[in-house]
Amino acid sequence: MTEQTLLTAENLHLTFGETKALDGASLHVRAGEVVALMGPSGSGKSTLLHCLAGIMAPESGRVVYDGRDLTAMSDTERSTLRRGEFGFVFQFGQLVPELTCRENVALPLRLSGVGRREAHRTATSWLERLDVADVADKRPGQASGGQGQRVAVARALVTQPRVVFADEPTGALDSLNGELVMKMFIAAARETGAAVVLVTHEPRVAAYSNREAVVRDGRVREQEFAR
Amino acid sequence: MSVSFALLGLLENGPRHGYDLKRSYDDAFGRDRSLHYGQVYSTMARLLKNGLVEVELEPGDGPDRKRYAITDAGITDIEAWIGRPEKPEPYLQSTLYTKVVLALMTGRDASEVLDTQRAEHLRLMREMTHRKAQGDLADELICDHVLFHLEADLRWLELTTDRLDRLAAQIRR
Numbered sequence: 001m002t003e004q005t006l007l008t009a010e011n012l013h014l015t016f017g018e019t020k021a022l023d024g025a026s027l028h029v030r031a032g033e034v035v036a037l038m039g040p041s042g043s044g045k046s047t048l049l050h051c052l053a054g055i056m057a058p059e060s061g062r063v064v065y066d067g068r069d070l071t072a073m074s075d076t077e078r079s080t081l082r083r084g085e086f087g088f089v090f091q092f093g094q095l096v097p098e099l100t101c102r103e104n105v106a107l108p109l110r111l112s113g114v115g116r117r118e119a120h121r122t123a124t125s126w127l128e129r130l131d132v133a134d135v136a137d138k139r140p141g142q143a144s145g146g147q148g149q150r151v152a153v154a155r156a157l158v159t160q161p162r163v164v165f166a167d168e169p170t171g172a173l174d175s176l177n178g179e180l181v182m183k184m185f186i187a188a189a190r191e192t193g194a195a196v197v198l199v200t201h202e203p204r205v206a207a208y209s210n211r212e213a214v215v216r217d218g219r220v221r222e223q224e225f226a227r
Numbered sequence: 228m229s230v231s232f233a234l235l236g237l238l239e240n241g242p243r244h245g246y247d248l249k250r251s252y253d254d255a256f257g258r259d260r261s262l263h264y265g266q267v268y269s270t271m272a273r274l275l276k277n278g279l280v281e282v283e284l285e286p287g288d289g290p291d292r293k294r295y296a297i298t299d300a301g302i303t304d305i306e307a308w309i310g311r312p313e314k315p316e317p318y319l320q321s322t323l324y325t326k327v328v329l330a331l332m333t334g335r336d337a338s339e340v341l342d343t344q345r346a347e348h349l350r351l352m353r354e355m356t357h358r359k360a361q362g363d364l365a366d367e368l369i370c371d372h373v374l375f376h377l378e379a380d381l382r383w384l385e386l387t388t389d390r391l392d393r394l395a396a397q398i399r400r
Binding site: 040183202203204206207208209212214221 | 342345346348349352353355356360374375377378381382385389
């Protein structure tokens with residue numbers, strides 16, 4: 001265990017009505033590692049991801065990122081952190097349909113104050129890296145599902161985040177396209193040194209991780225991966 | 228069994244010497260285990276006896292004067308084998324089922340039995356995924372075959388985990 005812990009969830013609890021979504025969930029994510037969160041539907045794995053990413057706040061427990069307590073931050077502080085340090089890939093619906101793929105990838109940079117020309121240049125190089133440069137000037141609706149997800153991966157990585165949160169990133173794709181997305185996504189994340197928290201119910205997707213954590217009834221059973 | 232079909236199949240494109248057969252087999256199929264010469268010659272002897280190959284003797288002496296050629300019966304055989312689906316093999320289910328039931332009967336944590344197995348399956352899946360990324364298309368196809376089977380087993384493990392309460396209730400009855 002040489003890498004340092006970057007992100008920690010400590011004893012998280014969160015209830016939706018009668019349902020205990022998180023019931024004492026804890027997780028450690030080290031810098032640069034890929035952790036797969038697995039578990040049956042309704043086990044709390046997506047809720048845990050949302051809490052880790054500061055999208056949702058737990059009722060009790062702490063989320064600590066790089067020594068900073070996310071649960072104690074203001075909404076503005078959390079948004080700034082998310083924009084600068086985190087990247088997101090979801091199953092679908094994450095690209096702005098009115099913008100071209102290049103503009104979509106450039107968007108996080110533009111929001112962080114990068115000029116248009118430079119943002120577009122960086123976006124283009126990321127589209128090339130994920131082998132979707134040919135859809136750069138198309139709108140997401142004109143790209144295939146697999147291309148769209150690769151554009152989404154480019155957008156998640158364009159700001160060089162330290163953590164990428166991915167919730168069923170290949171959920172809407174067939175095996176071959178899903179595999180291509182995972183291969184390129186994980187290779188790019190490893191190159192940039194980003195840690196990845198990956199929610200998936202597909203074992204073949206989870207197999208791209210360094211280790212898995214099984215979420216069951218709102219708690220986590222971590223499996224260490226000893227190579 | 229598949230070795231003899233593989234060797235037979237290698238003869239379909241033309242007669243070959245024993246050493247040549249071994250080399251072709253190793254190149255095409257012998258990733259994890261190469262063939263022994265002895266295995267080639269004993270397999271050829273059996274195929275010869277069954278009339279699936281014939282021998283052409285070349286003039287001179289030395290050990291490799293024999294060239295093997297496939298017969299019409301051999302071609303019929305290989306064709307039937309390639310076209311016939313393989314019988315699905317039983318995997319670990321019966322062993323694991325026994326373990327899980329025993330765990331439930333003796334008050335042990337049956338979900339841990341399954342989780343341990345699950346982690347082992349995923350470990351091998353990682354290894355295959357890693358190997359796939361390093362290799363050529365042949366490696367990729369071979370690893371994918373293993374991956375899909377492991378995935379099926381893993382899904383069964385997950386499903387069994389979800390059904391443990393029912394299984395426990397049934398055992399207690």
